[in-house]
Amino acid sequence: MESLENLKNNALGQISQAADIKALDDIKVAVLGKKGSLTEQMKGLAALSLEEKKQKGQELNQIKVAIEAAFEDKREALASAEMNAKLAAETIDVTLPIRDEVQGRIHPVSKIYEEVAAIFGEMGFEIADGPDIEDQFHNFNALNTPANHPARQMQDTFYITNPESANFDDSFVVRTQTSAVQIRTMEKKQPPIRIIAPGRTYRSDYDATHTPMFHQVEGLVVDKKTTFANLKGCLYDFVKAFFELDDIPVRYRPSYFPFTEPSAEMDIGCKKSKTELKIGAGNDWLEILGCGMVHPNVLKACNIDPDEYQGFAFGLGLDRLAMLKYGIPDLRTFFESDVRWLKHYGFLPLDLSSMTGGLSGQGGSAR
């Protein structure tokens, strides 16, 4: 019989030489199997005296533990090498481009709608709607603009052919301003009222800054105590929040709208150069909206007593806000469905505007 020392060294030598897991398993059978060399030694213990048995048993056991550990280490090393070889064979070029994913975008007008709603929502406004095709009463008369009023010529109105009458009549127009929603709101609801009404508006005009359809937001506040000072505060808070500036110079110029008095136009400060327009402090002014205290005749037209109630109204262009904030140069391009434009100026679908999470949209990089 070989010495225990030899047996151990042989076994460890073979283990370390094993080329693969199968060879290793064969070695394991040869050493630790039923007829394995170590197993044979174990069997031989029975013939020994108690004293010898104890001593040799201990020796054998130590050898067995060492060999088993060597088996496990070798097995792991071999498995890992095998896995490495397998993975190496699976290599692919990960610099290959990904699958094309069609990327949708939200139109700047929708984005601005959501931004404006978030800001005015914070100030307690709700959103009101009205129809695009309006009658004379809601679009003009109730807004203190009777027939032949010169203000009716300030805006070139589109008239709708009345399908119910054979001759031309001017009963129906596509609304020239979202102010018509003021009237529809006050007809339905008693003060206090705080609404904004964003929507499509229409005027017969077509150049780089005018399109026959554009978007306005109308604002209306009616209660017992809202003053011109509140009008200024509300709009200042709005432009500051919208343009995300800590301060922004504003000025108000007296103006004229039939449905407000006093009326004003609001300018914000900016810096103009040949290539750029920067909103904020600067030497130039930019007209941004029209506003004023609701004209008593408008309240009367809605059966609201102007001696008891007062308030303000304003109107601003959504598309124009989008152009200013996001640097879009030509209004006409908003409505051309050019996929290159929509991808470039559009916003990521999950980029939601809120006062808690922030307003401004990111375009993300185009894929």
Next chain:
Amino acid sequence: MKFTLSWLKEHLDTSASVDEISETLTKIGLEVEEVINPLADMEGFCTARIEEVSDHPDSDHLHILKVNDGKEILQIVCGAPNVKKGMMGILAHVGAYIPLFNDKIKVGKVRGVESFGMMCAEDEIGVGSDHEGIIELPATAEIGLSLAQVYAADPVFDINITPNRAECLGVRGVARDLAAAGLGKLKPLEIKKIAGKFVSPIKVKVEDKKSCPTYVGRYIKGVNNKAKTPDWMKKRLEAIGLRSISPLVDITNYINYDMARPLHVFDADKLKGNICVRMAKDGEGFESLEEKVYNLDNQSLGICDDEGIQCLGGIMGGIAKGCSADTTNVFLESALFNPVCIARTGRKFQIDSDSRYRYERWVDPCSNISGAEYATKMILDICGGEASELEIAGDENYTPVKTFIRPQRVKDFIGIEVAPSKIVEILERLGFKVETQEDKIWATSPTWRGDIEGEHDLVEEVVRMIGLDNIPAASMEKGYFPKQTLTASQRRTVTVKHELAARGLLETVTWSFTDGKLAKYFRRSDKAIEICNPITEELGEMRPSLLVNLLIGVKNNIARGYGNINLFECGPEFFGCHPGEQKMIAAGVRCGQTSKKHWLKENRNMDVFDAKADALAAIAAANGPFDSAKISLDAPAYYHPGRSGALRLGANVIAYFGELHPIVLKKFGIKQRVVAFEVMLDNIPLPRNSGDKAKKKLELSAFQPVDKDMAFIVDASVKADDILAVARNADKRYITDVRIFDVYEGENMEKGKKSVALTLTFQPWETSFTDKDIETLMSKVEQAEKSKCNAILRDA
């Protein structure tokens, strides 16, 4: 409205700078569009010295000059008689634009001698009218100065006048407003009565006093219309863009802009008989001085002689009886017309004029006589002649509006207190007559203000004058916790937009109107909603479907070389003029392939199932009851008849989807296949606002579900949707999912039949299924399919 600084100073005594004036105008509501310094824009001119003068070898009057502009010495050929060595003048370089010639200076050769510029005369650069010789500046003048540095130009103000401020359509009105704002003193204006030397041979009769309450006429004989319009008047008129025509025309134009007082002058020798102010007869002809012929109606006011209408009252004179250079006797008209009448006629016949512009806003009803006197004086001064007595029809008895303003109301309205004495001062400066009575300040409007109706108007005057910028800003009070800003249906639209964008569609916004020639294939009734006065015919109909403009977008993108298109829009479609006759739609189109050529080769054509998926996703985002929607095969005719469908909730269609009809696409010039969907958001019921937002309790099973496949042979016409529904309903508790994993028609299949293979998911709830349980369920499905779909189970 334009005027020059010197013109303003005719009425306003002020030392304010152009910038101060400009700023104040804007502050008080007379918004300055632009201040133009005519000389500042003239480039290529500078002061220069004539260093040498020699005679031109081939001419007896031309000289050859050497001119020093501070940078170089230029050779210039000049014909002016007054040139001399050492003289300082104005040099126009090559390229400089000369207004008088309407041309630029070029390098020239005058009788063989080259010339590199021009020495200017006053009239050539518009700084004077002298043309006798070139400009001679003081010898001490610096070389190289620009025109603006040499001449004090008369800057031109261009201001916006809102419709309520008609009196500021005259320079005097502007001056008064500036004076009221503290920018100087309004100069007194004295209009002297001119005693008539004779009685007017032409009488005036007004038939329609409502349309013409006052008509003042005057005969002036022996005028010379060949006289020269004075330089100051001509320059002012030209500065504001009016051409000088003849002294008589220039005077009326001048007074129109000076005093906001329209006038008219007839050639009295051409008038036959007396003047009669009356309504036109229907169809009565009139030829304007712009030589356009109008057939008037019986609401148009005519100024007539015995031969018919010679002037469209307050709007435009006629060609027949107007003044010419040879005119010697004139009849002057200074009248008042009803604004509504003027506006109606002007708009109906589309005649714009400075006169109409003023009359339809407001003309001082007490300025007819003074206007006539003012004009007479100018005519006599410039053209000579002799004036008759005034011929007056009607009167100037106008009662000005008297209303009050309460200081307390001012405070309640604008948020700050304004002292009663301040209010009084402001109103008085603006020309109101004011008396205080307890808490009210009564104000009688000046006759030139037609916009004052009540207290709100007076508040506006006060606010204008104290300055809007002097009112503090106060944030909105948040008296209550804000409610949800968007209504349920607005919010739903927003969610749908984001869902569709997340599905890879680009949101677009297109016109509400579209091309009727294309829209007609999409109308949902036989009535088109048309615009009477569209910008172009292509934008003449309110869209009956969003697809029309989306397809125009598809066509344009294809034309630009972009063939893979995914577009959607949320917006209204129209089917009537009344509220409720427009519907909010989410619609989209897809065309081309899922991607460009790609190394994974997974790209495929867009098909009807892409559109169907979009429609279903939009409905789901809108919280639509997905499960109860039924698919019917009756999409509108603009869809492919065999590849389209409608989703219905009861009788209401909530969506259409499908491939579009190739013949319709051809009308757009699109050859590719296009798939589309339209979701009628308004037809999807809104969630009940019960306040109970709790979801249905989640029921989970402790036992694994089992998937089993079954294949059926059915008639090819049987709808997959029905096969699915039958399987699902075979056992609603234990069958939790049914999917189609294969559809086969063709070889080895009887003609007119197809095989549909299903995967069914059986979900045990109480205990695991035995083989027998599963067999029972499968047999239930088999029986149901057999009886409802006439389906035969294929052997496994």
